Amino acid sequence: MHQFKTFCTRILIAAMLVGLMASCNSRSKKYVIAVVQCSQDSWREKLNAELQAATYFYDNVELRFANANDSVELQKRLLKQYADSGVDMIIVAPITSAEITPTVEQVMDSGIPVITFDRKIQSNKFTAHIGCDNYQMGLTMGKYVAAEMKGKGKVVEITGMQGSSPMIERHRGFTDAIKQYPDISIIATAPGNWKEQNGYHAMDSLLRSGVREFDYVFAHNDRLALGAIKAMKANGITRQVDVCGIDALNVPGGGIELVKKGTLTASYIYPTKGDKLLELAMNTLRGKSYSKHTMLQSELVTPGNAQVIQMQYDEIADRQHQLKQLNGKIDNYLSQLSLQRMALVLSAGLLLLAVVVIIFQRRIVHLRKSQSAMSALYSTDISRAAIAAEEHTEVENRIHITSPMPLHNESESFATRLREVVQAHLCDSDMDVDMIAQKLGMSRTALYRKVKALTGQSVVELIRESRLKLAHTMLAQGHLSVSEVAYAVGFSSPAYFTKCYKDFFGHTPKNIKNQS
Numbered sequence: 001m002h003q004f005k006t007f008c009t010r011i012l013i014a015a016m017l018v019g020l021m022a023s024c025n026s027r028s029k030k031y032v033i034a035v036v037q038c039s040q041d042s043w044r045e046k047l048n049a050e051l052q053a054a055t056y057f058y059d060n061v062e063l064r065f066a067n068a069n070d071s072v073e074l075q076k077r078l079l080k081q082y083a084d085s086g087v088d089m090i091i092v093a094p095i096t097s098a099e100i101t102p103t104v105e106q107v108m109d110s111g112i113p114v115i116t117f118d119r120k121i122q123s124n125k126f127t128a129h130i131g132c133d134n135y136q137m138g139l140t141m142g143k144y145v146a147a148e149m150k151g152k153g154k155v156v157e158i159t160g161m162q163g164s165s166p167m168i169e170r171h172r173g174f175t176d177a178i179k180q181y182p183d184i185s186i187i188a189t190a191p192g193n194w195k196e197q198n199g200y201h202a203m204d205s206l207l208r209s210g211v212r213e214f215d216y217v218f219a220h221n222d223r224l225a226l227g228a229i230k231a232m233k234a235n236g237i238t239r240q241v242d243v244c245g246i247d248a249l250n251v252p253g254g255g256i257e258l259v260k261k262g263t264l265t266a267s268y269i270y271p272t273k274g275d276k277l278l279e280l281a282m283n284t285l286r287g288k289s290y291s292k293h294t295m296l297q298s299e300l301v302t303p304g305n306a307q308v309i310q311m312q313y314d315e316i317a318d319r320q321h322q323l324k325q326l327n328g329k330i331d332n333y334l335s336q337l338s339l340q341r342m343a344l345v346l347s348a349g350l351l352l353l354a355v356v357v358i359i360f361q362r363r364i365v366h367l368r369k370s371q372s373a374m375s376a377l378y379s380t381d382i383s384r385a386a387i388a389a390e391e392h393t394e395v396e397n398r399i400h401i402t403s404p405m406p407l408h409n410e411s412e413s414f415a416t417r418l419r420e421v422v423q424a425h426l427c428d429s430d431m432d433v434d435m436i437a438q439k440l441g442m443s444r445t446a447l448y449r450k451v452k453a454l455t456g457q458s459v460v461e462l463i464r465e466s467r468l469k470l471a472h473t474m475l476a477q478g479h480l481s482v483s484e485v486a487y488a489v490g491f492s493s494p495a496y497f498t499k500c501y502k503d504f505f506g507h508t509p510k511n512i513k514n515q516s
Helices: 002-025 042-057 072-085 096-109 134-148 165-178 196-208 224-236 255-261 273-287 306-347 350-392 409-424 433-440 444-455 460-478 482-488 492-503 509-515
Strands: 031-037 061-067 089-092 114-117 128-131 153-159 184-191 216-219 242-244 294-295
Touching: 031 042, 031 273, 042 061, 042 273, 061 072, 072 089, 072 096, 072 306, 089 096, 089 273, 089 509, 096 114, 096 433, 114 273, 128 273, 134 216, 134 242, 153 165, 153 196, 153 224, 165 184, 184 196, 196 224, 196 294, 216 224, 224 242, 224 255, 255 306, 409 433, 409 444, 433 444, 433 460, 444 460, 460 482, 460 492, 460 509, 482 492, 482 509, 492 509
Parallel strands: 031 061, 031 089, 089 114, 114 128, 128 294, 153 184, 153 216, 216 242
Antiparallel strands: none
């Protein structure tokens, strides 16, 4: 009888545990994505709202928004802070192409994927990019302006922020188009900064400097165009000067409304597409197929099609509002359902809780053993490599080591393959996360998570620690200078090697060199 009761108790606990596990497994991993905007304006506010609305289609994503306020240094800090906090992905609109590139590359090297949107960097080291063809926009707008001017006249160009990829590409496209018309000349190009007040100041400066005879103004966005129009009025320009811009937002005072009213002669739709951006991010994180370059469709807005385009946008906005209301009702229902499920789980009693705690404790112990074993593998590798360095005064690229602690077959196999790849390229300054992932046949994200789970470190940290430990042993031998050791273990710069060495060991490499 006692055995029967024990058996029934075990069956009950097992059934309840299966139910709890099924409930937990129904919720997939939650991803945290940081969105680092370059500035704050109506276009970016619309994009952020679309991103947030798109999360309704995913029950496992959290968005964190930040705005760099056109400060390159602030955007760099934000990128590094989010990377250090361990977010799963960063989405960024780089303020300028060149200055933000090194920071994006550092984030990528740390194992965190980066999607650039709207603006580009001057490197191929990013996960994916989504945006419009800004060169084609400038080219199309140039041809439109030339047709409106009947192939003859003078043009002023108000550009966006210097160094940003949209400014560079729109300017290049526009000038390439105008070059085809010998009787049209761009008599002045003034830099703006994407905002209305900057458009005003740019045009005001031109007018005050004596540039007053022109027929058309091409501004790199609608806000700059509106600022230029206000500056012309303030400076007494009463004749008809046509002005066009880019963005064509369907908001009060936006480009579509300005074209309908005749304030602008044309604009160009620069779609936000927050839903597509989040879809790209989730496909990347989930290991699904995605395109590294996604080009969004856009369209020229003129007085002839502005009304139709606005009607289409209004219809979409109505549907989005209805969807938002529906999602609110669904969230309320799910919240109530979650409370009911929680009450049922709590009613299962302390016995089930104890079982779950024991299971998780065992899993934690196992994970720690795996991490210790992985660390031991690398520790042994470094010691053997140091001996080889002392005997041959160079790093051997192939070292066979047996793990001092047992691992599961899958983890041991991965650790062995990872060790072989790292050791084979330890002296190669070009070794990075991409190279290792490619040689192991894994994605960057999968490699990062695997190494993080087994060692508690990122791939970059693991490589750096391996190199520094080997360098420490080589310096102790006294045969090579600090610079020679730095290059021998794969650092591209002795100065950077010295910094990393001091951060890790607490003293400079010269100290141990002097001791030897």
